[in-house]
Amino acid sequence: MPERKTVLVTGGSGFIGANLVRRLIQNYRVVNLDRLTYAANPLSLADLDTHPAYEFVHASIADRERVSALLTRTQPDAILHLAAESHVDRSIEDAEDFIQTNVVGTYVLLEAARGYWNNLPQGRKADFRFLHVSTDEVFGSLGANGYFSETTPYAPNSPYSASKASSDHFVRAYHHTHGLPTVITNCSNNYGPYQFPEKMIPLMILNAISGKTLPVYGQGTNVRDWIYVEDHCRALQLAFEKGIAGETYVFGADTEQVNLDLVHKICALLDEIAPVDENPLTRGRGLNTYAGLIRFVTDRPGHDQRYAIDSAKARRELGWSPREDFESGLRKTVEWYLSNPKWVAQASGGAYSEWMQKNYAWRAHKEAK
Ligand SMILES: NC(=O)c1ccc[n+]([C@@H]2O[C@H](COP(=O)([O-])OP(=O)(O)OC[C@H]3O[C@@H](n4cnc5c(N)ncnc54)[C@H](O)[C@@H]3O)[C@@H](O)[C@H]2O)c1
Numbered sequence: 069m070p071e072r073k074t075v076l077v078t079g080g081s082g083f084i085g086a087n088l089v090r091r092l093i094q095n096y097r098v099v100n101l102d103r104l105t106y107a108a109n110p111l112s113l114a115d116l117d118t119h120p121a122y123e124f125v126h127a128s129i130a131d132r133e134r135v136s137a138l139l140t141r142t143q144p145d146a147i148l149h150l151a152a153e154s155h156v157d158r159s160i161e162d163a164e165d166f167i168q169t170n171v172v173g174t175y176v177l178l179e180a181a182r183g184y185w186n187n188l189p190q191g192r193k194a195d196f197r198f199l200h201v202s203t204d205e206v207f208g209s210l211g212a213n214g215y216f217s218e219t220t221p222y223a224p225n226s227p228y229s230a231s232k233a234s235s236d237h238f239v240r241a242y243h244h245t246h247g248l249p250t251v252i253t254n255c256s257n258n259y260g261p262y263q264f265p266e267k268m269i270p271l272m273i274l275n276a277i278s279g280k281t282l283p284v285y286g287q288g289t290n291v292r293d294w295i296y297v298e299d300h301c302r303a304l305q306l307a308f309e310k311g312i313a314g315e316t317y318v319f320g321a322d323t324e325q326v327n328l329d330l331v332h333k334i335c336a337l338l339d340e341i342a343p344v345d346e347n348p349l350t351r352g353r354g355l356n357t358y359a360g361l362i363r364f365v366t367d368r369p370g371h372d373q374r375y376a377i378d379s380a381k382a383r384r385e386l387g388w389s390p391r392e393d394f395e396s397g398l399r400k401t402v403e404w405y406l407s408n409p410k411w412v413a414q415a416s417g418g419a420y421s422e423w424m425q426k427n428y429a430w431r432a433h434k435e436a437k
Contacts, residue, residue, distance in 0.1 A: 072097040072121060075308075076144040078129050078177065079151030081108035083263040084201065088148065088301045089113055089122070097121045099142045101135070103128040103169075107154065111411050112262045130173040132180055139184040146197040146308045147181055149174065152235075155266055156205075156228045160369060163227035170231035171238070174200070178242045185248055198250045199308040200239040204293075204318060205229035206254060209372035216254070217378045218316045225370050240314075249313035253304060256320040256377045260297030260397065261404040265415055268327070269398075272334045273405045274412060276358040277342060279349035282335075286367035288328025291374040295321040296392035306386040320377025321390035328362075333395075335359040337402045 073096055079085040080100030086109075092098050093116060102108055104126060116122040123142070127134045129151045139147075151173065153159065153166045181198050188196060207216040208223030224233040236252055243250040259269045272282050303319045311317060325333075335358035344350040344358060355361070382388045405412060 073145040074099065074142055075146045075148055076101060076139070076142060077148045077150065078102070079108075079149075081110060081112060081124075082150065082154070083107075083260075083267075084258055084297055084300060085150045086112035086262045087260065087297045088150070088304060089116070091298070091301045091305060093119060093122055097123075099123045099125060099138070099144065101125045101127055101129065101138065102151065105153070107264045109262065109264070109411060109415050111414050128169075128173065129177045130168060132176050135177060135180040136183060139180055145192065145195065146199060147177070148199045148201065148304065148308060149177060150201045152232070154228070155264075156226045157266070157368065159226055159228035159231070163231070166227055166231040170228075171234045174235035175238055178238060178248070182242060182246055182248055194249070196249055197308045197311070197313070198239070198242075198248055199304065199311070200236065200250060200252045201304060202232050202236050202252055202254045203229065204254050204256050204320065204375050204377055205372065206233040206236055207375075210374040210376055212374070215376045215378035216318060216320075218254075218318055218381055225372055240316075243314045251307050251311040251313065252316040253307050254316065254318045255300050255303070256293040256295050256375055258297045258300050259294050260401050261408075262411070263297070265412065269330075269334065269401060270405055272331050273338070273402055274416070276335060276338050276361055277347065277349070277406065279347070279353065280361065281363045282331055282358070282361045283363055283365040284328055284331055285365060285371060287364060288326065288331065289373075290327045290371060291324050291376070292327070292330075293320045293376045294323045294325055294330075294394060294397075295319065295390060296394075296397040299390040299392055302391075303382060303386070303388045306388050307382075310386050312385075315385075317379075317382045317386060318377050319379050319382055319388070321392070321394070322377075323390075323394040324374075324376055325394070331362060332359055333398060334402065335362075337399055341402065342406065 075096045076099045078101045080089045081102040152170050159166045206224050207220045222233050224230040239250045242248040263270050338358045344355045
């Protein structure tokens with residue numbers, strides 16, 4: 069068997085990271101550096117613990133000494149940087165962790181990567197990649213028309229997107245100033261297995277199945293361009309294997325959905341898979357459909373109206389295109405959450421359930437009265 073190249077994935081125990089690690093472990097030696105914040109779920113990769121090509125390292129990207137020592141010891145051919153605080157609502161409540169991890173942490177990681185990369189032999193130096201996984205939210209909000217592309221000016225609106233924009237700029241600057249071979253990717257909203265239940269799609273699935281209300285911001289008119297996480301992970305692999313140093317690639321799956329329509333689609337799938345009159349948590353409550361649990365709640369402050377992506381460059385230069393159809397991807401996702409109660413229980417316990425109680429359930433309940 070040919071020797072495997074090594075990739076260091078940061079944030080590999082989170083949603084996209086876990087899906088990416090699962091993909092890369094087929095061909096690479098994977099080192100997963102994760103601080104295991106509330107958003108990580110060790111169960112997502114538990115079956116890889118004994119895999120000979122997988123190593124988990126519990127540390128923060130902001131710990132310069134540990135990151136530098138890790139790079140020297142493991143000698144990665146690429147760093148795929150996903151570690152971040154990623155939930156907009158939390159950044160509105162308190163942006164401190166977002167600045168510490170997304171901005172300061174990315175800077176520390178860049179510095180450690182620069183030191184390591186500078187000492188690589190010529191061939192490996194040219195082939196090395198630092199891939200920064202970012203979001204389309206850095207571009208702000210669209211009106212009814214138009215698309216984000218690689219040339220869209222930055223206009224982040226939330227503290228989360230401002231922190232990601234800042235990290236994008238640092239990554240770009242480390243290429244421009246120091247020659248570090250970086251690639252930046254900006255992707256639209258992901259959905260699929262292993263997503264932490266505070267995010268919209270798992271939140272709606274799990275609230276509905278538990279007979280809790282389904283909180284929809286404002287009038288539910290905001291539009292998101294959804295991409296199945298495996299399509300994103302394939303794009304990320306192509307971006308670090310084939311992407312040109314210094315370039316940016318944006319990814320989206322041409323699947324715009326109005327929030328309220330999306331919630332109705334989830335309800336329709338659940339009505340089919342787990343009908344309300346067969347579910348002990350919804351039976352006998354006068355509901356004909358899970359859609360009866362929908363409640364409109366006060367809009368998120370500064371809520372971006374619409375995101376949509378033109379990924380022509382990625383299609384042309386990386387040979388990438390999304391493969392998952394939205395209806396089948398959503399069905400797979402609903403089925404995954406219903407089939408993995410252990411994972412859900414682990415993700416939904418402790419501090420998260422308190423936060424959830426305070427910010428969603430309580431609000432929806434109160435406003436419904
Ligand atoms: N989810 C999306 O729709 C989406 C879309 C585009 C881009 N992104 C970007 O992709 C990346 C991954 O997103 P996600 O949804 O998987 O996030 P997530 O919140 O599910 O996971 C983040 C992971 O990072 C880890 N982490 C946080 N701080 C850390 C630190 N200081 N050191 C090491 N690890 C740390 C957490 O423990 C967790 O495992 C993020 O950078 C996010 O901005 C996400």
